[in-house]
Every structure is written in structure tokens, then in C-alpha cells.
């Protein structure tokens with residue numbers, strides 16, 4: 054509709070500004086702008102204690118870790134979306150970065166989302182717990198670098214158009230919690246209790262997965278008014294891929310997806326400013342990339358060829374598959390010259406997790422050396438149980454949740470490793486469609502199973518790796534749906 058006229062001006066600095074004179078522009082509709090930047094957050098070699106499962110120091114950097122920042126501006130308000138190549142991100146670092154961002158750009162904290170991808174070959178796993186340890190000020194460095202990234206994205210704001218859609222890649226996500234065949238015998242939990250499901254239970258004797266997966270890749274794309282790609286932000290519910298050599302820092306498949314998207318969108322490596330690809334973690338608390346099938350399914354499939362991968366080969370395969378799926382949908386993307394932005398943030402106060410009477414009795418008996426624990430779990434030991442039983446531990450945990458509206462796309466941000474079924478429920482109940490879920494956002498407070506999954510047991514439900522009251526997911530989802538309702542009621 055309407056006649057589109059493009060007037061092209063060349064400014065003194067030779068930047069080309071394309072101004073669209075549409076009905077909207079004539080009626081004072083402000084210009085929609087977007088800017089993106091990456092900010093390097095790689096820790097120094099040797100100083101990180103938490104690279105990979107080995108918990109040894111990094112001796113090599115395969116690819117840099119970045120805070121990938123996208124800022125949108127509808128002429129009235131701005132929204133900053135930041136995804137960091139980190140395993141976790143602490144609420145304190147996020148709050149610190151937001152303070153600097155507000156000072157330097159005026160963007161208020163509720164309009165800034167900072168999340169971690171959950172790459173396991175990074176630092177950050179202990180940021181929350183090790184406040185006392187000398188961290189060679191990685192926290193301070195990280196805080197500033199995140200804020201710098203947002204400021205740089207603001208500096209690079211340019212007139213833009215935006216589109217969003219949903220692709221699917223169902224072949225790379227597997228629920229990692231399983232009911233086992235009776236032949237596997239009882240499943241022992243961390244405190245020598247018997248549980249109904251096992252996490253990462255090997256590859257045979259499997260009955261059925263304990264939960265679903267979310268195959269969707271929800272994405273938004275911004276390009277300049279001349280059609281040059283500025284950024285693409287996607288979200289997929291996959292823990293990480295791995296296949297990284299020991300003691301090596303890498304941003305995993307998330308960064309490979311980001312690079313590949315640039316290639317597929319035809320971004321020039323030398324374009325100025327550079328294209329920024331971003332892959333956030335969706336709801337992947339119980340989902341990983343290890344292909345597991347029930348015994349029944351294996352029988353049907355017959356013997357499977359065992360694929361061998363070079364280091365990083367698997368991550369690249371997953372990244373490229375996801376990028377291809379996004380690109381197929383991207384070809385017919387509907388572009389919007391202007392959308393409205395709105396954001397809501399709430400701080401939810403949860404009771405912290407308390408151990409059961411049985412767990413305390415078990416932990417005290419282990420401590421007194423009256424029993425020797427069968428379990429060798431290093432994730433929820435007797436000392437974890439006793440620490441959570443101590444009156445010295447604060448009784449509540451405050452967590453920040455956010456919802457953002459970008460035209461008819463909604464974003465929900467949650468500071469946990471959220472189970473897939475929680476994300477699916479949110480998507481189903483959201484009055485704004487589609488919904489992009491981003492977890493490990495604005496903080497990192499452990500796994501978030503549903504009350505039903507807590508009853509089944511398994512690693513993610515253990516005290517210590519789960520920190521909040523057992524029905525926290527119900528309260529969080531209800532709050533987020535209410536917030537999405539408020540954003541929806543505001544209209545476009």
C-alpha cells in the first residue's frame with residue numbers, strides 16, 4: 054500500500070542514509086533503528102578454573118568468547134538484547150552491567166536482557182558461588198565489556214527493518230532424562246534414595262524419555278533499509294554440543310551458528326559495522342545433543358552407523374543444520390519498517406530449597422561416618438544437604454524475569470536452566486505469538502524442573518543444582534503469562 058519513495062543523501066562522512074517517505078513517516082511515525090556489536094569477553098589463558106568438565110585451567114583459546122549485543126530503537130524506547138558466550142552469568146554481574154548501560158545510554162534495566170549461551174567450554178560456572186575467590190577481576194572485566202558492547206551497538210544504530218519467524222530442527226534435541234527398563238534395576242539418587250528417572254543414563258535399557266523437547270528455532274532478523282544484514286538473533290532449546298578438546302576455550306555451536314548465519318545472509322566480512330549473529334539458549338535444562346532412543350525404537354531403527362567426529366565437528370554440524378533451517382524460513386520473511394517495543398520486568402521472591410527430613414538424616418549419618426554413601430555424586434553431596442539445612446543460608450532468592458514485545462514477537466527471559474516442557478507451556482499460553490524463550494537470562498539460579506519432574510527425581514532435581522522451592526516453575530510461568538497479557542493489552 055502507498056507509494057514508497059526513497060531519497061538518498063550522502064552525508065559528509067560518506068555514510069549513506071536511506072530515508073523512506075511513507076504514510077507513516079509523514080504522520081510523524083518515528084524511524085525504527087537497529088545496531089549490533091560484539092564485545093570480547095575471553096578470559097586470559099591459565100586463569101580460568103572451570104573450562105570443560107575437567108575443571109582444569111585453559112591452555113588454549115579455539116575461538117573468542119563474546120557478548121553479542123543487539124539494540125533496537127522504535128523512536129520512543131530502546132531494547133538491548135545481549136547474549137554472552139558463557140556457561141552461566143551471575144545476577145550481580147548483570148545488575149552491574151545494567152547500571153553502567155543506564156548511565157552511558159539511558160536504557161533502563163528492564164529494557165536490557167543479558168543472558169548466557171551455556172557453552173561449557175567457557176568460564177562463569179562458579180561466578181555465583183565463589184564470591185570470596187580472587188577472580189583476577191573477571192567479574193569486573195565482564196561487567197564492563199557487556200556494557201561496552203551495548204554502548205557500541207547504540208553508537209551504531211541505523212534505520213532498519215525487522216522480521217521474525219519460527220524454524221524447526223527436531224533432529225538435534227534429545228530429552229536426557231529417561232525411565233529405564235526394569236532390567237536396569239533401581240535408580241539411586243544423590244542421597245541413596247530411589248528415583249524414577251535417570252539423567253544421561255547410557256544408551257541401552259531405556260524405556261521412554263521423562264519429558265518433551267522443543268524443536269523450534271525462534272528468530273528475529275534486522276537489516277538496514279538498503280537490505281544489508283545487521284543482526285540475527287535466534288533461540289534453540291539445546292544445552293550445548295561440545296566435542297571441544299580438553300582445556301580449550303570455545304563458544305561451542307552457538308558461535309558457529311552465528312558465523313554461518315552471516316555467510317548465508319550474504320554479510321560481507323568487511324562490512325562496516327559488521328554483521329552480528331546471535332544464538333541464545335532456549336529452554337534446554339533437560340535437553341542435550343546425545344542421541345538416545347528407547348530399546349523399542351532401537352529395534353525399529355536397526356544397527357546405527359557410529360559417526361566419528363573431529364574436534365568441533367559435531368558442533369559445526371549442529372550449527373550448520375540450524376542455520377540452514379533458519380535460512381529456509383528467512384527467505385520468505387515479512388519485513389516491518391517500524392514496530393513498537395515494550396518491556397516488563399518483575400522480581401519474584403522464591404523460598405529457597407530446603408532438604409527433606411530423610412536427606413538431613415542421611416547427610417548427618419554420612420558426616421558422622423555411620424554410613425558410607427553409595428552415591429558418588431559430586432553435585433549434591435552430604436555437605437550440600439547440610440549447607441541447605443543451615444539457618445545461615447538466606448531463606449529466599451530474588452529472581453528477575455522479563456517479557457519484551459517487539460511488534461508481534463514476544464520474548465520471555467528466565468534466570469534458570471529451564472526444562473523444555475516449561476518453555477512449551479509458555480509458548481502455548483502466550484497471548485503474543487510467536488514467543489522466543491531465553492533462559493539463563495539476567496542471572497543463573499540453577500535448574501528449573503516442574504513439580505512433576507521433581508517427583509520423578511534425577512540429577513536436575515537435586516538440592517544444590519536446584520536452588521528454589523519445588524513449585525517455582527508454576528509461579529514463574531503464571532507471572533510471565535500475566536506479563537505477556539499486559540504487553541498484549543497495550544496493543545501494537
Ligand SMILES: [Zn+2]
Pocket residue numbers: 171292470
Ligand atoms: Zn546445564
